[in-house]
Amino acid sequence: xxxxxxxxxxxxxxxxxxxxxxxxxxxxxxxxxxxxxxxxxxxxxxxxxxxxxxxxxxxxxxxxxxxxxxxxxxxxxxxxxxxxxxxxxxxxxxxxxxxxxxxxxxxxxxxxxxxxxxxxxxxxxxxxxxxxxxxxxxxxxxxxxxxxxxxxxxxxxxxxxxxxxxxxxxxxxxxxxxxxxxxxxxxxxxxxxxxxxxxxxxxxxxxxxxxxxxxxxxxxxxxxxxxxxxxxxxxxxxxxxxxxxxxxxxxxxxxxxxxxxxxxxxxxxxxxxxxxxxxxxxxxxxxxxxxxxxxxxxxxxxxxxxxxxxxxxxxxxxxxxxxxxxxxxxxxxxxxxxxxxxxxxxxxxxxxxxxxxxxxxxxxxxxxxxxxxxxxxxxxxxxxxxxxxxxxxxxxxxxxxxxxxxxxxxxxxxxxxxxxxxxxxxxxxxxxxxxxxxxxxxxxxxxxxxxxxxxxxxxxxxxxxxxxxxxxxxxxxxxxxxxxxxxxxxxxxxxxxxxxxxxxxxxxxxxxxxxxxxxxxxxxxxxxxxxxxxxxxxxxxxxxxxxxxxxxxxxxxxxxxxxxxxxxxxxxxxxxxxxx
RNA sequence: GGACGCGUGGCCUAACGGUAGGGCUCCGGUCUCCUAAGCCGGUGGUUGGGGGUUCGAAUCCCCCCGCGUCCGCCA
Numbered sequence: 001x002x003x004x005x006x007x008x009x010x011x012x013x014x015x016x017x018x019x020x021x022x023x024x025x026x027x028x029x030x031x032x033x034x035x036x037x038x039x040x041x042x043x044x045x046x047x048x049x050x051x052x053x054x055x056x057x058x059x060x061x062x063x064x065x066x067x068x069x070x071x072x073x074x075x076x077x078x079x080x081x082x083x084x085x086x087x088x089x090x091x092x093x094x095x096x097x098x099x100x101x102x103x104x105x106x107x108x109x110x111x112x113x114x115x116x117x118x119x120x121x122x123x124x125x126x127x128x129x130x131x132x133x134x135x136x137x138x139x140x141x142x143x144x145x146x147x148x149x150x151x152x153x154x155x156x157x158x159x160x161x162x163x164x165x166x167x168x169x170x171x172x173x174x175x176x177x178x179x180x181x182x183x184x185x186x187x188x189x190x191x192x193x194x195x196x197x198x199x200x201x202x203x204x205x206x207x208x209x210x211x212x213x214x215x216x217x218x219x220x221x222x223x224x225x226x227x228x229x230x231x232x233x234x235x236x237x238x239x240x241x242x243x244x245x246x247x248x249x250x251x252x253x254x255x256x257x258x259x260x261x262x263x264x265x266x267x268x269x270x271x272x273x274x275x276x277x278x279x280x281x282x283x284x285x286x287x288x289x290x291x292x293x294x295x296x297x298x299x300x301x302x303x304x305x306x307x308x309x310x311x312x313x314x315x316x317x318x319x320x321x322x323x324x325x326x327x328x329x330x331x332x333x334x335x336x337x338x339x340x341x342x343x344x345x346x347x348x349x350x351x352x353x354x355x356x357x358x359x360x361x362x363x364x365x366x367x368x369x370x371x372x373x374x375x376x377x378x379x380x381x382x383x384x385x386x387x388x389x390x391x392x393x394x395x396x397x398x399x400x401x402x403x404x405x406x407x408x409x410x411x412x413x414x415x416x417x418x419x420x421x422x423x424x425x426x427x428x429x430x431x432x433x434x435x436x437x438x439x440x441x442x443x444x445x446x447x448x449x450x451x452x453x454x455x456x457x458x459x460x461x462x463x464x465x466x467x468x469x470x471x472x473x474x475x476x477x478x479x480x481x482x483x484x485x486x487x488x489x490x491x492x493x494x495x496x497x498x499x500x501x502x503x504x505x506x507x508x509x510x511x512x513x514x515x516x517x518x519x520x521x522x523x524x525x526x527x528x529x530x531x532x533x534x535x536x537x538x539x540x541x542x543x544x545x546x547x548x549x550x551x552x553x554x555x556x557x558x559x560x561x562x563x564x565x566x567x568x569x570x571x572x573x574x575x576x577x578x579x580x
Numbered sequence: 581g582g583a584c585g586c587g588u589g590g591c592c593u594a595a596c597g598g599u600a601g602g603g604c605u606c607c608g609g610u611c612u613c614c615u616a617a618g619c620c621g622g623u624g625g626u627u628g629g630g631g632g633u634u635c636g637a638a639u640c641c642c643c644c645c646g647c648g649u650c651c652g653c654c655a
Contacts, residue, residue, distance in 0.1 A: 032598065045598055047635055057635075087599070088635085132655070172655055297653045309583050310651055317653045324655045348649050351584055376586075376648065384648090409617070429617090441593065444585060446648055452604090453592070458617050459603040460593080467617050475614050515596090527594060530602075541619045558614090580617075 001118050002106030004099075004507030008080055012042055012092055015077040019067045024052055040084065040091030041099075041504055047088050057088025064090050096500055097492035100553070103507040104491055107560035108484075115509045115567045120159035125339035126152050127370075129256070129263070130167040133248040134174050135203035137255050137395040139449055140385035141347055143375045146438040146573070148345040149261040150522045151373070153571045155343075158517030163339065166263045167331060170245045170270045172324060176227045176237075178202065179244035180219070181209030195396065199251025202244065207388065231273075231321055238270070255395055259431060260573045269327050277330040278322045281364070285315050285329070288363045296320065305359045313356045325353070329360045336361075336368040343520065344372050348444075373520050375443040381450075393449060402455050403430030409457060410580065417579075425580050432462030432574035439572065440526040460530050465565055466577045468533035468540075472562035473578040475545050476555070485553040493550035494557060498539040502557065505532050506564045513571070529568040536561050 009031060016029050032043050049060035062085055071077045081094035107114045128148025131137060137145070148164070155162050169175065185205040193200040212219045229237035249266075256263065272278050282298065285291055290301045296318035302310055315326045335342050346354060354372045361369055377384060385392045407426035410417070417425075437454055441447060457463040485491055494503065505528075512528045539561075545554040566576035 030596080030598085032596075039599090043598085045636095047598075050635070089598080169655065174655065295653080299653085312653095314653050319653090321653090323653070348585065350650090352650050355584090374585080374649095379648080413615085413617075442586095445593085446586060448592095450592090456592095456604075461603085461617085463617055464603095467615080471615060471618085478614060523594085527602085534602085537618055538620095540614080544614070546614050579615080 001510075002110055002114070003510040004102045004106050005511045007102065008092075008094060008099075008507075009042060009511075011078060011080050012044075015068055015071070015079060016044065016064075018077050019064070019071050023049070023063065023067055025049060039086050039089070040093040041081070042092045044090040044092075045088060046090055050088070058085065061085040061088055061090045094504070096495050097488055099500065099503050099507065100491035100494045100557075101488045103503045104485070104556045104560050107506065107563050108486075108556070111563060112567060114563055115513045115571075116157045117159040117510065117514060119161070121161070122159075122341060123161045123163070123339040124155055124341045124343060125163050125165060125335050126155070126343045126345075127165045127167060127335070128152075128345035129261075130169075131252070132169045132174055133245045133252065134178050134206050135248075135387050136197070136199040137252060138385050138387060139393040139395055139398055139454075140377050140379065142378060142395050142398075143438050143443065143447075144345050144347065145256060145259060145261045146435050147373065147375055147443055147522060149259075149573055150435075150439050150525070150571065151343070151345070151520060152262075153573060154513060154516045154522055154525065157513050157571055160341075160517070164262065164264045165267055165335070166265070167267045168245065168249065168269060169324075170241065170268050171230065171273065171327075172269075173223070173227055175241050175245055176223055176230060177209045177213065178206045178248065179241045180223050180226060181205035181207075181212075182244045182247075183240065185209060185212075197251040197254060197396065198247045199255075200394075200396070202248050202251070203387065210388065233274075242270075255399075258399055259395070259435065260575075267331065269331070272327050272330045272334070273322070277334060278327050281326055281330045281333065282316055282322060284364045285360060290363060300360060300363060302356065302359065305363070307355060307359055309352060310356070313360060315360070325357070325360075328353075328357055329364070332357060332361055332370055333364060333366050335370075336366050340368070342368055342370040344370050346372050346374055348374050348376050350374070371520070373443060376446045378438075378447045378449050381448055398434060398454060399431060401451070402434050403427050405455055406430035406433070406457070406463075414580070421579075425577060428575035428577055429457065429463050429466060429580065432466060432569075432572075433457055435573055436462035436465075436526055439522050442521065442523050460526075462569075462572075462574050463580070465529050465533045465569060466574070466580055468536040469562055469565045469569065469576045470578060470580045471540055472536065472558045472565070475558050476562065477578075478546060479551075479555055482555060483552055484559060485556040490550075490553045491556070493553045496539075496543055498535065498542055499554075499557060502532075502535040502539050502561060505535055506560055509564050509568065525568060525571060529565065529572070532561065532565055532568070536565070 012031060029044050046061040046064055047057045050057045053060050065083045065085055068083060072079045080098055081092050084091050129145045152162050152164050182202060182205050185208040193204050213223060226237050230241055285300060286298055290304045292299055292301055297314055298316040299312040299314040302313050314323060316322060351374055358369050380391060403426050406429040407422055410422050410426050433455060512524060516522050516524050543554060545551060545558060548554060569576045
């Protein structure tokens with residue numbers, strides 16, 4: 001496992017630890033990267049040193065520098081570069097050849113594994129998306145599958161053993177309405193849907209059934225009757241509902257495939273009723289000292305459990321039947337038995353519910369509580385998306401439009417390519433652009449949808465990264481197997497500021513991956529890769545490779561850059577392209 | 581009304597408590613040379629407002645304002 005950044009950081013850490021006692025410093029000094037200006041690679045703030053030493057921060061930095069340099073000259077520590085001070089900071093600038101060798105050897109050794117950590121042994125059950133099977137995915141909640149799928153990839157890279165689950169809501173009123181609509185409306189009118197996909201076909205029946213229910217009491221009665229039949233275990237009701245859900249999921253799964261989102265396991269809510277686990281939850285919660293009953297309905301006293309806001313968490317109706325929340329508790333209790341860690345990707349509308357769920361799980365002494373990643377909705381300028389009001393943008397439409405625009409670009413730029421190549425490139429560019437745009441912003445941030453932004457192909461975008469990757473590929477193709485650098489002496493020719501900047505950035509990839517996994521924040525990844533691509537383009541512009549005296553070393557750098565961009569893009573679920 | 585989250589140049593956005601970086605737009609350069617979806621330069625900021633903690637606050641605490649979400653024996 002190679003981690004150039006971590007290795008250099010460790011060296012500096014241990015050097016500081018060796019020298020600290022002589023300076024009268026107790027705890028370890030913090031180390032921070034220095035992004036702006038070219039003051040160095042690693043910085044040590046010396047402000048905390050100033051007080052005990054009774055000197056100004058600048059002076060403290062100078063003393064620390066002197067102590068380190070003395071120790072280095074006496075071979076008590078090893079410094080991988082040179083020291084300088086600026087303000088109250090002590091800066092370490094890595095020795096260029098050392099940086100180049102460390103980074104390039106790491107990438108050469110690990111290839112497609114660069115940035116991936118050894119197994120942690122931790123099993124993670126990651127649940128995401130879990131949208132109700134009542135209609136096509138719309139953009140409002142589109143961050144869910146993208147965040148979830150990206151996080152799954154990142155956690156795996158960080159060494160976790162991840163299983164991705166989707167919880168299908170196949171009980172309750174909504175799916176009953178769907179099944180009723182499919183049976184009764186489909187016969188009457190042809191679907192108004194523009195797409196052949198089953199989810200688009202079926203949602204029209206669902207909408208018609210909803211409308212019919214409002215105007216026709218007999219429809220509402222029929223739906224209620226079926227709901228009761230379903231809950232009492234009636235076989236034909238169950239089959240009718242299951243068939244509607246099945247067909248709807250066929251269409252929804254196609255969209256996930258289009259986005260390159262992978263679900264490992266499909267869990268069905270109905271199974272939690274049939275296997276008795278929901279009933280067990282009711283019994284378990286009822287016996288809690290915090291449980292109460294009112295008119296037959298059971299609840300937990302949330303205030304007594306230390307939760308503000310809502311007073312009661314109901315887990316049965318007055319007639320004793322279970323609620324969605326009850327099944328949610330049963331589901332998480334079951335999941336907790338299957339993994340060391342549970343992670344859920346949830347819309348911000350689930351925040352309160354997640355807290356109540358956790359409280360209920362604690363009452364049941366479930367040892368593993370779910371960790372939640374909340375995201376804000378993608379709204380339209382005129383407000384929140386809603387399928388019923390027709391104020392929606394479907395993900396399928398967004399994909400189609402994005403790929404279409406990408407194809408227009410590719411055809412214009414690369415008229416010599418074949419139609420097959422056009423199709424392949426535009427598909428990966430179009431879908432990549434969408435995925436990128438949905439993960440580049442911190443999950444908690446509100447997003448207002450705009451076609452212009454969603455379909456941006458330049459600047460901070462997937463095509464920008466893919467383009468840099470393709471440029472690297474072009475150079476390597478033309479080099480046609482010319483030897484790459486392998487000796488430190490060759491690496492030492494990479495002294496240009498763009499080369500050094502690129503090397504340093506590439507060397508931070510493994511630690512960046514781990515940071516994303518630790519914080520469960522994937523937006524750092526696009527931000528980082530954008531920096532790699534930017535520095536790659538600067539290098540490309542100012543440092544000719546083919547035919548240059550330092551060709552071998554530069555080829556190594558190009559290969560390492562391509563590898564890092566490619567590995568990073570794959571973590572984002574975006575296809576790295578050899579040409580575009 | 582209460583709870584949780586968000587508020588960074590015209591627009592979008594990043595930043596373990598450590599010198600506010602990017603992108604889009606706009607203006608000016610740049611393809612006989614490895615792909616110009618690029619590169620180089622420029623305009624534009626008292627990080628919603630006010631207090632506090634700290635050597636140091638976009639970041640932590642308090643108050644206010646604006647936006648989002650939730651507050652069902654629905655899912």
